[in-house]
Amino acid sequence: MGQMFSKTPNEQDQGLASSFVSYFKNFKMETKILSPEAIRSIKDHLLNGDMQRANAVITAVLKDIDNSPLNIAVTGGSGAGKSSFINALRGIGHEEEGAAPTGAQETTMERKKYEYANAPNVTLWDLPGIGTPNFQPKDYLEKVKFKEYDFFLIVSATRFGINDIELAKAIKFMKKDFYFVRSKVDSDLMNEQRSKPKSFEREKVLQGIRNYCVETFEQNGVEVPEIFLISSHDLADYDFPILTDTLLRNLPAQKRQVFLNSLPNITETTIEMKRETERQHIWLEAFKAGALATFPVVGIVRDDERNLEDRLNRYRTCFGVDDKSLQSFADNLKVPVETLMTIIQSPHLLKTTKEEQLGEKLLKYLEIFCSINGGLLASGLYFRKYHCLLLHFLDIVSNDAKVLLKETYSKDHQNPTASTTAGPLVTTARVS
The missing domain is CATH 3.40.50.300 (P-loop containing nucleotide triphosphate hydrolases)
Structure with a gap:
């Protein structure tokens, strides 16, 4: 019965639906984590102004992805x-x-x-x-x-x-x-x-x-x-x-x-594809959380700090730049792990000095993100600080993975026989 009385989409509903579809349309088939059916379903609910049903579809999609x-x-x-x-x-x-x-x-x-x-x-x-x-x-x-x-x-x-x-x-x-x-x-x-x-x-x-x-x-x-x-x-x-x-x-x-x-980080393309799927995941989480709004640059709550640390650790593991992987890289490249730590950023993102609180540091990252992106993620839509920080961390971690990949190839170029004597870790990032 409810379908018979669906209302005509207003300008705000049309804009939200259009922005949603436009964002996911930009990803290649290989990295899309939403099926065409899910995109159509969410779009239809948004056009009808039914955020609850749109969020229900997103919740189901995220659950499928995670499980x-x-x-x-x-x-x-x-x-x-x-x-x-x-x-x-x-x-x-x-x-x-x-x-x-x-x-x-x-x-x-x-x-x-x-x-x-x-x-x-x-x-x-x-x-x-x-x-x-x-x-x-x-x-x-x-x-x-x-x-x-x-x-x-x-x-x-x-x-x-x-x-x-x-x-x-x-x-x-x-x-x-x-x-x-x-x-x-x-x-x-x-x-x-x-x-x-x-x-x-x-x-x-x-x-x-x-x-x-x-x-x-x-x-x-x-x-x-x-x-x-x-x-x-x-x-x-x-x-x-x-x-x-x-x-x-x-x-x-x-x-x-x-x-x-x-997958191991065999090429920059692989790393970029991982980044693209994670970006969609963040976008869906933000949308589901009702975080699509202009955000004030204000303090970061303690729960956000803990969640950001957990997510950063997940990204580092996924992209093969966690502590265990870095040690494996160092062993295979025959360099001190401290050398690798000087050319990447992600291990230091949440480290603070006595003079600097974590919340203050996160606000600086937020300002950096906004200066590059203007806070804008999709046509007319803004994310609150937590999800912008996730995107910033994701960019840093994926860039670190590319830096290590280049370092590996540079080492292989100096030692052409490496790939046949040291096993697959010489040419791939450790991810297990």
């Missing part, structure tokens, strides 16, 4: 490099505590889960290869509990075998997503360059690997899927960034942020 689990299955034959790939995804070295075991012999005899300290909702599952004695194709999916996974990554170090292809067919039949990962392409390139130093052409070799995989599918009468060429020693190179973009586009909106937060 939605993401389970990723990694499977492939013996020697495919599954464990190395899992360790690289988690940003840890093969000899570190909690790393997936690697070796020449088959190490995965039953499914095993690997979790992230900074992204507790994300779990990587290392599955036994299909076709092993205990996991024959006819009952493989049932034995590995295929219903639990959001998508499958099928890994091979050579051409994809008949078991991999049959697995893909079965997964597709069950209406699950899967992606083919051709691993160890760095080794293929190195071997090719050693055997044919005069005629070696990197792109030609990579295209040859891709063509070889395509032929396998064509010979088995299977529609050729997208194939991603990967090196677990350097995720920033080859097709891994393309793979992550593909996964993000195909994931439900509410799972994009948690997946991004689990």
